[in-house]
Amino acid sequence: MDNDLTPERLVGFWRDMLRIRAFERAAVYQSSLGKIYGALHSYEGQESCAVGICGALTSEDYVASTHRGHGHSIAKGARMDRMMAELFGRETGYCKGKGGSLHIADFSCGMLGANGIVGASYAIAAGAALNAKISKNGRVAVAFFGDGAVTRGTFHETTNMASLLKLPLLLVCENNDYAQYMHRSETMVFDNVADLASNYKIPGVQLDGNDVRAVFRAATTARERALAGDGPTLLELKTQRFTGHSSGDPQVYRTKASVDELRRTRDPIAAFERELMDAEMLGDGDAIRAAVDAEVAAAVAFAEASAYPNDEELFSDVYA
Amino acid sequence: MDNDLTPERLVGFWRDMLRIRAFERAAVYQSSLGKIYGALHSYEGQESCAVGICGALTSEDYVASTHRGHGHSIAKGARMDRMMAELFGRETGYCKGKGGSLHIADFSCGMLGANGIVGASYAIAAGAALNAKISKNGRVAVAFFGDGAVTRGTFHETTNMASLLKLPLLLVCENNDYAQYMHRSETMVFDNVADLASNYKIPGVQLDGNDVRAVFRAATTARERALAGDGPTLLELKTQRFTGHSSGDPQVYRTKASVDELRRTRDPIAAFERELMDAEMLGDGDAIRAAVDAEVAAAVAFAEASAYPNDEELFSDVYA
Amino acid sequence: MREITYREAIREALSEEMRRSPRMIIMGEDLLPGGGSFGMHLNFGELFPGRMIETPISEAAIVGTALGAAMTGGPVVAEIMYSDFMTVCMDEVVNQAAKIRYMSGGQARVPLVVRTPYGIAKGIAAQHSQSLEAWYAHIPGLRVAMPATPADAKGLLKTALRGEDPVIFLEHKLLYNVKGPVPEDGEHLIPFGCASVARSGTDLSIVATGLMVSKALEAADTLAAEGISAEVIDPRTVSPLDWDTIFASVEKTGRALVVNEATLFGSIASEIAATIGEKRFNALDGPVRRIGSPFVPKPSTPGLEKLSVPSALDVVRIAREMMPRRRAA
Amino acid sequence: MREITYREAIREALSEEMRRSPRMIIMGEDLLPGGGSFGMHLNFGELFPGRMIETPISEAAIVGTALGAAMTGGPVVAEIMYSDFMTVCMDEVVNQAAKIRYMSGGQARVPLVVRTPYGIAKGIAAQHSQSLEAWYAHIPGLRVAMPATPADAKGLLKTALRGEDPVIFLEHKLLYNVKGPVPEDGEHLIPFGCASVARSGTDLSIVATGLMVSKALEAADTLAAEGISAEVIDPRTVSPLDWDTIFASVEKTGRALVVNEATLFGSIASEIAATIGEKRFNALDGPVRRIGSPFVPKPSTPGLEKLSVPSALDVVRIAREMMPRRRAA
Ligand SMILES: Cc1ncc(C[n+]2csc(CCOP(=O)(O)OP(=O)(O)O)c2C)c(N)n1
Ligand SMILES: Cc1ncc(C[n+]2csc(CCOP(=O)(O)OP(=O)(O)O)c2C)c(N)n1
Ligand SMILES: [Mg+2]
Numbered sequence A, B: 001m002d003n004d005l006t007p008e009r010l011v012g013f014w015r016d017m018l019r020i021r022a023f024e025r026a027a028v029y030q031s032s033l034g035k036i037y038g039a040l041h042s043y044e045g046q047e048s049c050a051v052g053i054c055g056a057l058t059s060e061d062y063v064a065s066t067h068r069g070h071g072h073s074i075a076k077g078a079r080m081d082r083m084m085a086e087l088f089g090r091e092t093g094y095c096k097g098k099g100g101s102l103h104i105a106d107f108s109c110g111m112l113g114a115n116g117i118v119g120a121s122y123a124i125a126a127g128a129a130l131n132a133k134i135s136k137n138g139r140v141a142v143a144f145f146g147d148g149a150v151t152r153g154t155f156h157e158t159t160n161m162a163s164l165l166k167l168p169l170l171l172v173c174e175n176n177d178y179a180q181y182m183h184r185s186e187t188m189v190f191d192n193v194a195d196l197a198s199n200y201k202i203p204g205v206q207l208d209g210n211d212v213r214a215v216f217r218a219a220t221t222a223r224e225r226a227l228a229g230d231g232p233t234l235l236e237l238k239t240q241r242f243t244g245h246s247s248g249d250p251q252v253y254r255t256k257a258s259v260d261e262l263r264r265t266r267d268p269i270a271a272f273e274r275e276l277m278d279a280e281m282l283g284d285g286d287a288i289r290a291a292v293d294a295e296v297a298a299a300v301a302f303a304e305a306s307a308y309p310n311d312e313e314l315f316s317d318v319y320a
Numbered sequence C, D: 001m002r003e004i005t006y007r008e009a010i011r012e013a014l015s016e017e018m019r020r021s022p023r024m025i026i027m028g029e030d031l032l033p034g035g036g037s038f039g040m041h042l043n044f045g046e047l048f049p050g051r052m053i054e055t056p057i058s059e060a061a062i063v064g065t066a067l068g069a070a071m072t073g074g075p076v077v078a079e080i081m082y083s084d085f086m087t088v089c090m091d092e093v094v095n096q097a098a099k100i101r102y103m104s105g106g107q108a109r110v111p112l113v114v115r116t117p118y119g120i121a122k123g124i125a126a127q128h129s130q131s132l133e134a135w136y137a138h139i140p141g142l143r144v145a146m147p148a149t150p151a152d153a154k155g156l157l158k159t160a161l162r163g164e165d166p167v168i169f170l171e172h173k174l175l176y177n178v179k180g181p182v183p184e185d186g187e188h189l190i191p192f193g194c195a196s197v198a199r200s201g202t203d204l205s206i207v208a209t210g211l212m213v214s215k216a217l218e219a220a221d222t223l224a225a226e227g228i229s230a231e232v233i234d235p236r237t238v239s240p241l242d243w244d245t246i247f248a249s250v251e252k253t254g255r256a257l258v259v260n261e262a263t264l265f266g267s268i269a270s271e272i273a274a275t276i277g278e279k280r281f282n283a284l285d286g287p288v289r290r291i292g293s294p295f296v297p298k299p300s301t302p303g304l305e306k307l308s309v310p311s312a313l314d315v316v317r318i319a320r321e322m323m324p325r326r327r328a329a
């Protein structure tokens, strides 16, 4: 399995993590300039989760995402320019500007949509997995969700049903310790999300979400299990968000120092970058960094240059 | 604890089980005569569950029930005549005939209502428990539910929340192996409902629901724990229904022989009766049997003699 | 034409479409031993092995999963045993299924049909008797069918199953055993948004939905005997609504009475009445009248239950009031 | 009178009633660190120790638990962060809370208020912008308030908290920072079913709800400059509705325009229009006109979002159309 982790691949992971972070920073910055109308939930700090999981998927596999979905889209293969255009509300955006940050979707690469409802991703992914199973198309589906979403009843309903039906499903919890302003100890009486798995007779694995290789390997194992017809796997990735819950979060529930500490000690990109450099896979990485910066700059320019949708778009894409 | 189980009390349990069975048989019979309009879900076979649990409660404690609720009402102290009148749709019924079998409630004895929605009892009972905790009124609340209800998301939501809040709540699953026509192996991927408890950091106890003493003891322990402020307990009572799911169930999912076998080997009343007789607590029991028959006959007569509600009742008991 | 029941007509639509679309699946509770709600799919387990997905009592997961399957494949039918239970999966219906096509800028297709029995039955009270079509019809992105006859049930369901937008398919419990002529034709498709004129008349237009169509027809018989010629219009789908047929009738008769079983306040009957009043004000000889259930939960006891839903007599009574005095004998 | 914001008025109602009823509790997500949705309860944790019940993201359990607590104690407030999330707890709201008093033959009392922000905000799109009051108002047993001013928010919420029937209390997100005069009086109670005449006029009655009241008032200013005198009526509660005030106004003006932010089809605006048309047909000089949101999910991008809700200009335009020609300059 580790054979898959060629140097090219590892550098690709690093690049994709950089891309996600650069995209998020640009989005937050553009938002602060008033260029983005709706709310943003930055994925900064969690990059290795999306990259490790989606790295183990094909572009045909499905992903159902959350309100914090930009990272999943990028890792699954969506284009930054059309994503940024979506945030800017432009017609060139993935959803013609109608969805915005909360609803970015790119069906062409299996990204079935971010979602504004906490706990909605489980069943949508399970359904994609059900279709994959029935049509025997060799795909799997991933439901991303946060620690806060685990206490929605849909977790229980879907996990039980998916296990009964042995669906090719990966349930991926990104446990960043917070649901909006509540610490997980205030929302979950259990200590570990992964512990819930045994009740549903599926494997439950808790791992350091910052370790992109470990995430990739766990996802690969889960995917193989899914394709073998053995059913879902629950992965709990211990991670952290470097920003507030959304653009306007004053973060009264944690100190600035604790966030600085997180950024210093728990940066999934910095740690991985050191590793790659030590292993001399990366060189100085500047060419990649420059390419990423250019990609983001181009995405912003593309978004800015794009037109807003015509008024008639109000009435398209809906049965009437 | 077992001190509480005086002979009088044990005989009382037996009598209440008889009362429930006699009520259910009368109801089914009256229904077959066309005297009862709505559907019925008979509690026959599960009597020891309601009696054991409610035997451990005070009349101030709360119970939230299910579609199969007659037994809970009787065990909690509701009057048979007003219950039968409710089934008959008469104005003397607990709900003036407006609720029918699915909604019998007797708030005066803490019975907060049968319920037509599977999985609705959890949170209602949790709320009664929350109020008890906050107003420190020394009460507990019981949520009754079936094996089929365990897969509703409300189970997960409420159990997690109730454990977090350490509510004085008893979660009582009457596992009769079937959810309508589906065997529990088709609805629950887990083998035992009680196993779910550990995830929520509450005790989970599986026991023979036919053993009314064991049920009483488990409920007593759970009630003490609840009142001590230690939170909910999940009790799984292994039981069986002797009838179909509801009046019209052809029972294609099990053989008549298997039901006969259940009636022969798993009758909670017969077994207990033998015990009491062997212990010479009961004599021949005929006086009690006669009293129960008379009570049921009187209930039917009361129902039959009662008037239907006036047309104006259509508009009462609702804000307008 | 051969006559079959509403239930058989639905069953026929389902099995024909299952045969036609090898990727179609059906999900729901109790599907295999019981055939699902009201025994609709008896033997489907043997007929369509692997494509009848029996589920736990987990309606939110049922509809959410059905949606995910529909977005990536389909057609998918999700059966909800009683429409009152839709309350536990409204997010999946309303925030997810209804909106994903729009929110994704047109990327999603959602060949999903949620079939569910609605309306009054026999004493099953407030949590098993509701008619909540006004909720679904209020939501852009959903289509809502309420067939009143076996033929319409078959034809509308087949159309629903060939569409790419989510459909809420509402079947009245008291219609399941009603018989009527139904084309055997596998291509018997009834378009959405196309009302049927269930009876033509000249004095008064009665627009009725679902079970109320039969009450309206019964009333029209009585009225005819009194010399009042009522036209009865069945919209068949309440979203979209066929305004053309309704308006044409009102223009002809000058009088409109709208009848539905739902609680009148906030109902589709009110929507229809408001729209007629707004768009065809000048055609009206008098106010658009409405009949619906009174503003109370459904009671169980038979006498009150009967009072809690509109009757043919109610229709007759209001229709008489609507006619000019000389007519009212 | 001192002026405070809509948010402060609601906060004041909550804290006054918390002080008044020692058994009152408030449940919801994020209550303690964040003060709950839109920061409503900041510092309530310290003010009311033990009575602010912070919960996981489990709306069905929140409302169900709040109901159980209300049935046995109360008053109880359940806060749902955005009204769109009510879709995940509609069983608890509609099948349980709304019906238990009736189903139990009057045994239950349900002092429960579900507070929830509704309506459009800034680009938060289809799952965070809905106005679903028509759903709740359609359900017998629920009461539904939609305060349009800080004073009404305070007065209606206090009334809701002293009642024994469940109330859905809908607060428009764009009103939270709007200021207005609010009585300091702890007994400032506004009864349900009692409309306010926000502006009197003689030519035309505009019935508007929630945020649309301000749009209607803005429109009325413009119309006044053109010599059209519009009366603006704010029902304040949409269930029950104050028909007397509405009918009296229509009798005076002969013209009615109903405006709400909800999707027009199946809306309360339609209910009001249908009822005026039915009950006051003879008072009308022309059709009752309606304005509501077009039949599309809410888009995120600002231009389309703006088009997706009614504006003051829409009100002006339709009002002009309603006036006899000579008036239309
Ligand atoms: C059903 C529902 N309830 C509440 C919310 C409001 N909300 C949005 S994000 C969020 C926190 C989610 O926390 P988590 O699942 O841990 O994801 P994270 O934000 O940490 O990525 C909440 C409460 C919602 N969108 N949907
Ligand atoms: C939410 C919901 N889904 C489905 C039903 C239909 N239904 C009524 S009872 C029942 C089976 C319940 O099984 P279980 O919980 O085991 O209780 P039992 O009947 O065995 O006592 C079902 C599916 C319902 N009432 N509510
Ligand atoms: Mg989190």
Ligand SMILES: [Mg+2]
Pocket: B146, B147, B148, B174, B175, B176, B177, B178, B179, B180
């Ligand atoms: Mg069972």
